[in-house]
Amino acid sequence: MSKHICNNIRQQLPDYLDGKLGEREAERMRTHLTDCASCCAEAARLRPLMQDLLPAAREGSADVDWGRFLADVNEGIDARGTQKKSAFGVHPGFALVAATVVFALIAVWMLLRPFSGNNASDPLLAEDLFDAREIETLTSLTGDAATDLPGSVTDASLPPSSLTVISEEITDVADDELLEIADAQIVDALGEDEAVTAGMDYLSDAQLLESLSEDDVTLIASLLESENFMTE
Amino acid sequence: MKQEQSEEDLVAASRNGDRAAFSRLVRMHQERVYWVVRRMVGDHDDALDLAQEVFIRAYEKLDRFRGDARFFTWLYRIAMNMTLNHLRRAKLRSFLPLADHGDAVEEHDPGPAEQLESEQLRELITDAIETLPEKQRAVFVLRYFEELPYEEISTILHTSTGGLKANYHHAVRKIEHHVKAHL
Numbered sequence: 230m231s232k233h234i235c236n237n238i239r240q241q242l243p244d245y246l247d248g249k250l251g252e253r254e255a256e257r258m259r260t261h262l263t264d265c266a267s268c269c270a271e272a273a274r275l276r277p278l279m280q281d282l283l284p285a286a287r288e289g290s291a292d293v294d295w296g297r298f299l300a301d302v303n304e305g306i307d308a309r310g311t312q313k314k315s316a317f318g319v320h321p322g323f324a325l326v327a328a329t330v331v332f333a334l335i336a337v338w339m340l341l342r343p344f345s346g347n348n349a350s351d352p353l354l355a356e357d358l359f360d361a362r363e364i365e366t367l368t369s370l371t372g373d374a375a376t377d378l379p380g381s382v383t384d385a386s387l388p389p390s391s392l393t394v395i396s397e398e399i400t401d402v403a404d405d406e407l408l409e410i411a412d413a414q415i416v417d418a419l420g421e422d423e424a425v426t427a428g429m430d431y432l433s434d435a436q437l438l439e440s441l442s443e444d445d446v447t448l449i450a451s452l453l454e455s456e457n458f459m460t461e
Numbered sequence: 462m463k464q465e466q467s468e469e470d471l472v473a474a475s476r477n478g479d480r481a482a483f484s485r486l487v488r489m490h491q492e493r494v495y496w497v498v499r500r501m502v503g504d505h506d507d508a509l510d511l512a513q514e515v516f517i518r519a520y521e522k523l524d525r526f527r528g529d530a531r532f533f534t535w536l537y538r539i540a541m542n543m544t545l546n547h548l549r550r551a552k553l554r555s556f557l558p559l560a561d562h563g564d565a566v567e568e569h570d571p572g573p574a575e576q577l578e579s580e581q582l583r584e585l586i587t588d589a590i591e592t593l594p595e596k597q598r599a600v601f602v603l604r605y606f607e608e609l610p611y612e613e614i615s616t617i618l619h620t621s622t623g624g625l626k627a628n629y630h631h632a633v634r635k636i637e638h639h640v641k642a643h644l
């Protein structure tokens with residue numbers, strides 16, 4: 230049995246066992262499973278989980294006062310509405326944004342290291358990560374704040390600590406947008422297959438921290454500690 | 462009462478500052494948003510906070526919603542971004558020497574003997590899900606619990622559909638492995 234076919238089949242096994250395949254695909258699956266011992270073994274292995282154990286986890290109950298939930302949401306909107314006007318300077322979301330910027334950029338920067346060393350045929354250059362398109366995106370998000378970025382960020386030797394300087398220039402970017410950009414860049418950089426086999430756990434924080442200097446860790450910690458966005 | 466207002470109308474009204482319309486959108490989607498977040502983070506209180514934040518954020522950014530995806534898909538995206546962000550920072554915190562990680566190692570009480578077996582099973586599954594890398598967890602939650610098509614998952618997670626099936630399969634395998642080891 231071709232390895233490629235088996236790979237495809239196996240990727241569909243959870244959906245098959247969960248009854249999510251269309252009739253044609255299910256038929257193809259059944260045929261393959263009667264012919265292929267190793268895929269059949271894999272199916273047997275996953276069947277108890279997919280058909281007995283997981284369904285029990287589907288039913289969950291939570292004790293939530295939804296009226297209160299809505300009231301809290303509205304309160305949050307009101308509170309944020311007034312804070313939004315205070316714009317520059319001591320922006321309450323700033324610390325969070327800064328932390329995320331540092332984090333996201335460091336993560337991207339980190340990718341330059343393991344790969345450029347081990348994979349000489351395809352060295353990852355900073356230009357690959359921060360190409361014109363990405364800069365454009367960033368610029369459109371941040372306005373003038375990002376216009377100074379290209380020169381400094383495309384320098385592959387940029388130490389993580391310098392990134393805080395950049396983060397200070399970006400005061401008004403939503404964290405999730407930055408993360409999206411960072412994610413897209415990382416997946417781009419890894420190549421999709423690699424990102425998948427890495428479990429897409431591309432932000433290997435332990436690895437990341439191992440390679441950071443103590444100062445950087447302290448810096449990130451203080452940024453995280455000072456953000457009051459999520460914890461309050 | 463105009464009960465027949467479509468979701469589109471409600472979104473448009475909310476965008477113009479109609480808070481009553483937005484409240485209706487919240488009521489329509491609050492439980493699903495809560496559950497998708499809850500399944501990602503495991504903890505009820507964190508999930509409540511995050512889910513509320515999702516709606517607050519959605520209201521603030523409503524003018525960015527272009528209507529090329531369903532409103533709920535867009536909400537899911539915000540929810541997933543915020544949740545992944547939350548998980549990353551929680552994980553980072555647990556590695557930081559300066560942070561107090563009193564709750565990093567969570568001791569699970571064995572629980573009273575009369576505790577329902579299915580409840581234990583649910584906990585075991587929850588634990589297993591928590592061992593997954595964040596994005597894999599996201600794929601698993603969206604596919605298994607939310608039963609979304611891969612195309613929609615790719616929109617929510619901002620990835621191509623290519624690797625999603627493989628991701629889902631990996632997630633299921635890891636959960637199987639964890640469950641088998643702890644049963």
Ligand SMILES: [Zn+2]
Pocket residue numbers: 230234235238261265266267268269
């Ligand atoms: Zn096979």
